[in-house]
Amino acid sequence: MRNIPSDPDVADAAPADPVALTPYDREHAITYLRLLDANAEGADWREVAQLVLHMDPERETVRAQRAFDSHLARAKWMMENGFRQLLRGVARC
Numbered sequence: 001m002r003n004i005p006s007d008p009d010v011a012d013a014a015p016a017d018p019v020a021l022t023p024y025d026r027e028h029a030i031t032y033l034r035l036l037d038a039n040a041e042g043a044d045w046r047e048v049a050q051l052v053l054h055m056d057p058e059r060e061t062v063r064a065q066r067a068f069d070s071h072l073a074r075a076k077w078m079m080e081n082g083f084r085q086l087l088r089g090v091a092r093c
Helices: 023-027 029-040 045-051 061-092
Strands: none
Touching: 023 029, 023 061, 029 045, 029 061, 045 061
């Protein structure tokens, strides 16, 4: 498996495919883990958007909120479904 970037740039919205793991998901696996950790700790979404997603929630509130919400939703999907596909890919390498 290729190296996963530790802090890649994020899109305004995460993928929403309910079935397939995407290249974006693979590239952002660490981002998803960071979001899940922050969520479990009860961190404020604004702080997470700034630190993890590199978006300014003060200047771009709607964009940052949308990005945070979609990436956290995708992180939860990865935790429940996508990780199996990710592990299958690792096993093939």
